[in-house]
Amino acid sequence: MIEIRQEQNEQDLPGIRQVNREAFPDTGGAKVFYEIRQTGAGVVSLVAVDDDNLVGHVLFCPAAIASQGGEVRGMGLGELAVLPEFQRQGVGTMLTNTGLDMLRGRSCSFVIVVGHSSYYPRFGFRPGSQLELACQWESIPDESFMALILDRDAMGGVTGVARFVGIP
Numbered sequence: 368m369i370e371i372r373q374e375q376n377e378q379d380l381p382g383i384r385q386v387n388r389e390a391f392p393d394t395g396g397a398k399v400f401y402e403i404r405q406t407g408a409g410v411v412s413l414v415a416v417d418d419d420n421l422v423g424h425v426l427f428c429p430a431a432i433a434s435q436g437g438e439v440r441g442m443g444l445g446e447l448a449v450l451p452e453f454q455r456q457g458v459g460t461m462l463t464n465t466g467l468d469m470l471r472g473r474s475c476s477f478v479i480v481v482g483h484s485s486y487y488p489r490f491g492f493r494p495g496s497q498l499e500l501a502c503q504w505e506s507i508p509d510e511s512f513m514a515l516i517l518d519r520d521a522m523g524g525v526t527g528v529a530r531f532v533g534i535p
């Protein structure tokens with residue numbers, strides 16, 4: 368049975384790397400987020416475990432929007448990866464929903480993601496352009512940058528560029 372739990376840093380890192388290498392065979396994983404996670408500040412990192420084998424991983428990193436009323440803090444879904452032989456069995460959904468539930472309890476105003484436009488809407492993500500939010504990277508296609516508003520009051524009237532903190 369698949370269990371979702373928080374990453375235990377040293378012990379889980381080799382398994383996380385392996386999952387990312389296999390899920391993203393062309394690039395070997397989202398390297399930039401390996402770097403940001405080393406700072407450790409405010410990340411939420413969850414693993415999916417099947418019988419002690421690590422089969423999936425999700426990482427959320429701090430994100431921010433500089434708006435007229437000041438900076439609004441949220442999170443960015445930085446990487447989501449499931450071993451190929453465990454894909455399409457609900458593991459990615461479990462990881463994402465567990466992470467979002469944790470963030471809902473942490474005064475997180477929004478979550479952004481750059482990813483498959485056919486996957487993330489099921490969690491409530493909408494294209495950033497519909498929310499007047501823009502991606503920090505101009506090369507990202509409009510439909511691939513999405514946001515989920517968790518705190519409507521904090522996000523009222525907030526528009527602009529949403530950034531992963533510390534990632535240029």
Ligand SMILES: CC(C)(COP(=O)(O)OP(=O)(O)OC[C@H]1O[C@@H](n2cnc3c(N)ncnc32)[C@H](O)[C@@H]1OP(=O)(O)O)[C@@H](O)C(=O)NCCC(=O)NCCS
Nearest residue numbers: 390447448449454455456457458459460481482483485486
């Ligand atoms: C994308 C990914 C994380 C989804 O995890 P998963 O455990 O396979 O997904 P789930 O079983 O929870 O959900 C299955 C649904 O996801 C959809 N899905 C799976 N991979 C997808 C992809 N690459 N693009 C769009 N949808 C995808 C399936 O079609 C299925 O849809 P349905 O419920 O309408 O039938 C996983 O397939 C993966 O690691 N892929 C390779 C790496 C990657 O692309 N990561 C995401 C970067 S944005």
